[in-house]
Amino acid sequence: MDRVNDTKTALVTGANKGIGFAIAQGLGAIGFTVAVGARDDARRADAVEHLHAAGVDAFGVALDVTSDDSVAAAARTVEQTAGRLDVLVNNAGISGRTDDGAQDPTTLDLDVVRTVLDTNVFGVVRVTNAMLPLLRRAHSPRIVNMSSDMGSLTRQTGPILAAYAPSKSMLNSITTQYARRLADTNVIVNAGCPGYVATDFTGFNAPRTPEQGAAIAIRLATLPDDGPRGAFFDEEGAVPW
Numbered sequence: 001m002d003r004v005n006d007t008k009t010a011l012v013t014g015a016n017k018g019i020g021f022a023i024a025q026g027l028g029a030i031g032f033t034v035a036v037g038a039r040d041d042a043r044r045a046d047a048v049e050h051l052h053a054a055g056v057d058a059f060g061v062a063l064d065v066t067s068d069d070s071v072a073a074a075a076r077t078v079e080q081t082a083g084r085l086d087v088l089v090n091n092a093g094i095s096g097r098t099d100d101g102a103q104d105p106t107t108l109d110l111d112v113v114r115t116v117l118d119t120n121v122f123g124v125v126r127v128t129n130a131m132l133p134l135l136r137r138a139h140s141p142r143i144v145n146m147s148s149d150m151g152s153l154t155r156q157t158g159p160i161l162a163a164y165a166p167s168k169s170m171l172n173s174i175t176t177q178y179a180r181r182l183a184d185t186n187v188i189v190n191a192g193c194p195g196y197v198a199t200d201f202t203g204f205n206a207p208r209t210p211e212q213g214a215a216i217a218i219r220l221a222t223l224p225d226d227g228p229r230g231a232f233f234d235e236e237g238a239v240p241w
């Protein structure tokens with residue numbers, strides 16, 4: 001991929017490990033300055049150090065996507081450090097508590113649903129709305145929401161996860177609402193699915209590497225100005241809703 005020709009800044013949420021770290025590394029490798037969004041100070045510092053060692057221009061941004069105050073402070077940090085934001089990757093996500101590997105809808109603990117929605121959906125809205133003023137200052141702003149084909153009502157893949165899967169269906173739906181609202185602007189919003197990736201999230205028991213999972217986010221983060229909007233893609237192409 002070509003290097004970006006001026007210094008653009010990308011904020012990746014949940015960038016301290018897994019797919020988020022790989023997205024940060026991948027965007028850094030093509031010339032982005034990477035704002036490493038992570039909630040834990042030590043894990044964030046460690047990730048920034050590893051990115052620097054890999055030659056990436058990176059800085060840490062304290063960011064817990066479930067906290068209004070933390071998100072507001074993160075926007076101030078990005079503004080003070082970079083002045084604008086070119087790319088936002090909403091990657092931070094949780095599966096929520098499972099029992100025997102499932103979230104059974106017939107015995108569902110609604111607190112688990114609330115917790116999952118707070119991170120996977122409300123967190124995306126919180127961060128996106130806080131960062132939009134900075135994104136609007138960029139020439140070709142891009143927002144990438146890391147979703148999952150488990151949220152596809154057509155595919156219905158994976159185990160029964162009655163909190164996690166609907167959170168990604170709602171994330172997809174919100175992605176289209178943002179795309180509609182921003183249709184007459186230069187802000188392009190899409191959702192991406194990384195495939196089944198070996199991370200903490202999957203107990204490292206999955207066939208794809210974080211770098212493979214990150215590829216779709218990097219593609220959607222670098223779409224041309226006439227690129228698709230309000231769509232849901234994995235590496236193979238459009239994912240059915």
Ligand code: NDP
Nearest residue numbers: 014016018019064065066091092093148196197199200201
């Ligand atoms: P990991 O569990 O490895 O990483 C999740 C990241 O999100 C961590 O950095 C974690 O931080 C962060 N995070 C969680 N909650 C918060 C919060 N409240 N505020 C800030 N950061 C938070 O997961 P993956 O890398 O596998 O997943 C990344 C994304 O990809 C998720 O949205 C997931 O749903 C999606 N996905 C993953 C798939 C897979 O196969 N792995 C498949 C499909 C989608 P911390 O270290 O502090 O917990």
